[in-house]
Amino acid sequence: MTTIAVDTILEKMRAETPLVQCITNYVAMNIAANVLLAAGASPAMIHAEEEAGEFAGIVSALTINIGTLSPPWIAGMKAAAAGAKAAGTPWVLDPVAHFATSYRARAAQEILDLGPTILRGNASEILAFSGATSGGKGVDAGDTVEAAEETARALARERKMVVAVTGETDFVTDGEREARIGGGSALMPQVTALGCALTCLVGAFAGAWRDDAFEATVTALALYGVAGKRAHQLAQGPGSFQVAFLDTLAAINPAELKAKVEIA
């Protein structure tokens, strides 16, 4: 594992306050916007087909999450991905529960085929791209990150993108480099849409750290890991965890991130 300057990358992200177009689901919109604001980025939830492509041309990054799908949303996602591609804007795909129905699986595959810069999902979502039966239950993972590692490597190599698999210990690869990120909290899957919000945060770092999407992704996951671990110590359960997590995301400075990050 090469050393990643997570402090410098966090500093740059905050200095730029990147504008991130988040096409995310109804459940995630509020927490995702708050996570970006707390961490130091600027969110905009813009998904209509009529404007999503144009907007993708002026943002620092785009994120697409298929959590609450319907045909107009898919049209907006495809328009946004095309706009991002035309402008050279980095974009992230979060294929929420794409193993659950054939409609969802087709949508995820079609959007994946548009060539995201980064794919971020839980272990069951990443594993399902290999055709393996997933142990996922709706939006929740039922597989270990380890079980999805080989699929992540293969996807990253074949499609020349960064793949991030999240769970108790996260795994990130660009097909050559690999990193495992610890920290976090068992309360994180108890708060809805924290994974979706993380996808938006990955976008923020990718937008600010354009030259290396792998390093940008690792830094986003590292910040989440350090903030989650610290928030766990302050929380009494999922409700107070969510509040503590937002406060902690805002409070962590680059030096603390560098000192506390758990990357292997």
Ligand SMILES: Nc1ncnc2c1ncn2[C@@H]1O[C@H](COP(=O)(O)OP(=O)(O)O)[C@@H](O)[C@H]1O
């Ligand atoms: N058991 C756990 N212990 C520590 N952190 C976790 C745990 N489960 C998930 N996380 C963290 O929660 C965040 C969201 O990941 P995950 O739950 O896999 O996504 P999703 O919500 O999309 O299923 C990530 O930062 C991940 O590291």
Ligand SMILES: Cc1ncsc1CCOP(=O)(O)O
């Ligand atoms: C509950 C739910 N239903 C559709 S999308 C969604 C949110 C999923 O959030 P996450 O993937 O972060 O657990």
Ligand SMILES: [Mg+2]
């Ligand atoms: Mg998810």
